[in-house]
Amino acid sequence: xxxxxxxxxxxxxxxxxxxxxxxxxxxxxxxxxxxxxxxxxxxxxxxxxxxxxxxxxxxxxxxxxxxxxxxxxxxxxxxxxxxxxxxxxxxxxxxxxxxxxxxxxxxxxxxxxxxxxxxxxxxxxxxxxxxxxxxxxxxxxxxxxxxxxxxxxxxxxxxxxxxxxxxxxxxxxxxxxxxxxxxxxxxxxxxxxxxxxxxxxxxxxxxxxxxxxxxxxxxxxxxxxxxxxxxxxxxxxxxxxxxxxxxxxxxxxxxxxxxxxxxxxxxxxxxxxxxxxxxxxxxxxxxxxxxxxxxxxxxxxxxxxxxxxxxxxxxx
Numbered sequence: 001x002x003x004x005x006x007x008x009x010x011x012x013x014x015x016x017x018x019x020x021x022x023x024x025x026x027x028x029x030x031x032x033x034x035x036x037x038x039x040x041x042x043x044x045x046x047x048x049x050x051x052x053x054x055x056x057x058x059x060x061x062x063x064x065x066x067x068x069x070x071x072x073x074x075x076x077x078x079x080x081x082x083x084x085x086x087x088x089x090x091x092x093x094x095x096x097x098x099x100x101x102x103x104x105x106x107x108x109x110x111x112x113x114x115x116x117x118x119x120x121x122x123x124x125x126x127x128x129x130x131x132x133x134x135x136x137x138x139x140x141x142x143x144x145x146x147x148x149x150x151x152x153x154x155x156x157x158x159x160x161x162x163x164x165x166x167x168x169x170x171x172x173x174x175x176x177x178x179x180x181x182x183x184x185x186x187x188x189x190x191x192x193x194x195x196x197x198x199x200x201x202x203x204x205x206x207x208x209x210x211x212x213x214x215x216x217x218x219x220x221x222x223x224x225x226x227x228x229x230x231x232x233x234x235x236x237x238x239x240x241x242x243x244x245x246x247x248x249x250x251x252x253x254x255x256x257x258x259x260x261x262x263x264x265x266x267x268x269x270x271x272x273x274x275x276x277x278x279x280x281x282x283x284x285x286x287x288x289x290x291x292x293x294x295x296x297x298x299x300x301x302x303x304x305x306x307x308x309x310x311x312x313x314x315x316x
Contacts, residue, residue: 117202
């Protein structure tokens with residue numbers, strides 16, 4: 001187990017380095033001048049040159065990259081251009097809020113997607129199977145921002161059952177149940193596509209296992225349906241774990257639409273605001289955290305699959 005974990009960590013290092021290279025140079029390709037964005041268009045040429053020298057913007061790109069990489073390795077993401085405060089003082093709090101939204105959405109996706117996929121596979125071509133897969137197809141096709149606006153209009157504006165915006169009410173700031181009330185609509189909106197994908201992929205994975213030769217042999221020997229499904233589920237669990245991990249990474253990266261619609265104070269809304277304000281250090285930090293989350297989720301999924309699947313322990 002320790003050897004496998006070490007191997008996975010060694011695989012992650014070049015991936016994360018590649019991510020930092022892409023983020024740094026893509027942001028550098030964005031039109032505009034960082035010095036002008038900080039000082040404003042009224043700054044003199046001498047002031048702009050002094051600021052570029054202080055920030056190291058007059059150095060070659062590769063030197064700027066290594067200086068930037070050295071800082072982020074110790075958690076220093078620089079100074080926010082728009083807010084003039086350390087990026088780390090903002091981005092980690094926003095990241096925590098995004099994890100709350102993504103966690104609630106992933107929970108909904110798993111609670112609906114996994115049982116629906118398993119039941120649909122065991123009752124293939126039944127009314128439940130057809131109706132649930134049609135619903136999954138519709139959910140996977142609906143634009144997230146449109147679904148969010150519809151849910152907000154119905155449950156917040158018309159019925160007045162749930163709050164529409166923010167993470168807390170001013171009167172109940174920090175209360176757990178107030179957070180849950182605010183979390184319901186954004187979680188449903190964000191979970192719509194992942195729950196549909198999970199349901200369809202779980203159904204396909206279980207059907208593939210049920211068609212294997214050893215399952216046919218077990219049926220020929222007269223083994224009961226419950227025992228067969230129990231054996232099949234054990235073999236399909238690693239695939240389900242991988243599906244959930246991929247959708248978890250997708251949720252963290254895709255919350256920007258939901259956070260903008262519901263004004264959820266997370267990383268996605270911060271990225272949107274930073275793009276508008278050309279706050280490049282904030283954008284870089286946010287994208288790095290999202291990429292890191294995706295890589296870590298996949299590593300955790302690999303470790304769980306390693307424990308669940310004996311074949312990986314014999315080959316890996």
